Each structure stands twice: as structure tokens, then as C-alpha cells.
Amino acid sequence: MRKISLHDASIGLSDITSEVETNLMGPIRMVQAFLPHLKQMKSAAILNVTSGLALVPFPIAPIYGATKSGLRSYTKSLRVQLKNTTIKVFELIAPAAKTPLNDEFRNLDGYNVKQMDPVELVDTALKGMAKDKHEIYPGIARILFFMSRIAPGFMLKQLSKAGAKEMAG
Ligand SMILES: NC(=O)c1ccc[n+]([C@@H]2O[C@H](COP(=O)([O-])OP(=O)(O)OC[C@H]3O[C@@H](n4cnc5c(N)ncnc54)[C@H](OP(=O)(O)O)[C@@H]3O)[C@@H](O)[C@H]2O)c1
Numbered sequence: 001m002r003k004i005s006l007h008d009a010s011i012g013l014s015d016i017t018s019e020v021e022t023n024l025m026g027p028i029r030m031v032q033a034f035l036p037h038l039k040q041m042k043s044a045a046i047l048n049v050t051s052g053l054a055l056v057p058f059p060i061a062p063i064y065g066a067t068k069s070g071l072r073s074y075t076k077s078l079r080v081q082l083k084n085t086t087i088k089v090f091e092l093i094a095p096a097a098k099t100p101l102n103d104e105f106r107n108l109d110g111y112n113v114k115q116m117d118p119v120e121l122v123d124t125a126l127k128g129m130a131k132d133k134h135e136i137y138p139g140i141a142r143i144l145f146f147m148s149r150i151a152p153g154f155m156l157k158q159l160s161k162a163g164a165k166e167m168a169g
Contacts, residue, residue, distance in 0.1 A: 001064040003104050007169040016063065023067035028074060038087050045129060047090040048075045052141045054093065055148040056155045060108070060163030079134060090134055092125045095141040110161035114140065 002019060004011065027048055038044040053061070054068035072091060079089035096102060098115045105111055116139045128136035137145055147155050160167075 001061050001101050001105075003060050003108070003163060003166075004062055005166050005169075006062060007167075019063040019067050020070075023064065024070045024074075027071060031078065035087075039085055041086060043086050043088075045088045045090060046078070047092055047125065047129065048078075049092045049094055050075065052093060052095050052144040053159075055144055056152065056159055058159045058162070059156075059167060060105075088129075088132070088134075090125075090129055090136060092128075093135060093137050093141045093145065094121060095137075095139045095144065097121050105162065108162045110164055112161075116140070 004016070031046055031048075034046075038046070048071055050072045051065075051068040053065040054072040057065040072093075075089060075091045082089055096113045096115045097118045099118055102115060106115075121138050124138035125136055128138075144155070
């Protein structure tokens with residue numbers, strides 16, 4: 001998850017898309033490589049980790065949100081295509097969590113997001129999988145889901161506050 005000002009002309013074309021490579025193409029390639037093996041199992045599961053930022057863009061990390069929205073779309077298609085197999089497809093719509101991923105954002109001007117304990121987050125994910133919940137929304141991700149439906153413009157405005165100065169060009 002990278003903080004990127006799209007005004008920054010020094011960012012090269014392969015650099016700007018590096019998150020797509022890791023966050024979107026990585027999981028797609030991995031699933032494709034494992035599918036033949038998983039299909040031979042009595043039961044199997046794929047858990048793709050997206051983000052609340054798949055639901056509402058976080059403009060200071062513009063590529064990250066795009067990769068997570070893409071992964072969410074792909075995961076829904078994967079679930080449909082695997083419906084007649086023994087493979088279950090889960091999506092963990094993770095909220096902000098206390099991990100190094102947020103180091104760059106924690107002290108950003110206008111950033112005011114409660115970060116979940118990663119142990120609690122993983123625990124919720126495992127419980128969700130045990131209950132066959134295809135889409136798992138720990139902590140504030142559930143609220144973000146409803147708010148992104150009810151008031152998408154308002155939510156985008158809220159998430160646009162972090163790094164507003166840097167994004168102003
Ligand atoms: N933390 C949050 O607030 C949050 C919120 C929503 C979703 N998520 C998602 O949760 C997942 C885990 O994130 P995290 O918070 O645990 O992040 P993190 O603490 O930054 O850890 C990221 C992990 O990804 C590995 N990684 C990064 N680039 C890689 C690459 N090019 N190839 C292979 N491995 C690579 C890192 O490996 P090294 O340690 O070897 O560098 C590290 O183990 C991610 O999919 C993230 O998008 C996190």
C-alpha cells in the first residue's frame with residue numbers, strides 16, 4: 001500500500017503499477033497455479049484478502065484501492081466458476097489494522113482511522129470461514145460496507161482528507 005501523489009512526474013510507468021503486480025496479479029497467478037491441485041482435494045478453501053478500500057477509494061493510495069477493487073471482482077467471479085467444485089472461495093474485507101502496512105499513513109494529516117488488532121482480525125476471519133461466510137467483514141469493515149452503499153459520496157469525502165495537501169499538486 002503506497003502513498004502516491006499522481007502529480008509526481010518522477011514516478012516511472014513500471015513503478016506506478018508495481019502494486020498491481022503484487023496485490024492483483026500475484027493472487028490471480030497463485031490461484032491459477034494451485035487450482036489443479038486444490039480440485040483433487042476432498043475439501044479446500046481459497047481466502048483472498050481485499051480491503052475496506054475495495055469499497056471506497058482512499059485517494060492518497062490510488063493504486064492500492066484499484067488493486068483491491070479488482071481482487072474483489074475477481075474473487076466473486078472465481079466463486080461462481082468454482083461453484084461445482086469442493087473449493088470454497090472466501091473474501092476477507094479487512095479494515096485498517098495495526099501492521100507495518102500503515103506506518104506511512106498513521107501520522108498523515110487528516111488520517112483518523114481506528115486500527116484493528118491483527119490477531120483479532122485473523123480470529124474473525126477464521127471464525128467466518130468456519131461458518132461458511134463467503135464475505136467476511138471484521139470490525140469497522142461492516143460499517144464501511146453499509147456506508148459505501150448508503151452514502152458513497154460522503155465516504156469518499158471522508159477518505160479524501162488524509163494527505164489532502166500532498167494531493168493538491
Ligand atoms: N494492515 C491493514 O490496515 C490492512 C487493511 C486491509 C487489507 N490489508 C491487507 O492485508 C494483507 C496483509 O497486509 P499487512 O497489513 O499484514 O501488511 P504488511 O505488514 O505490510 O505485510 C505485507 C506482507 O506482504 C509481503 N510482501 C510485500 N510485497 C511483496 C511482494 N512483492 N512479494 C511477496 N510478498 C510481498 C511482505 O513480505 P516481507 O515482510 O518479506 O517484505 C509482508 O510479509 C495485504 O493483502 C493487505 O493489503 C491490510
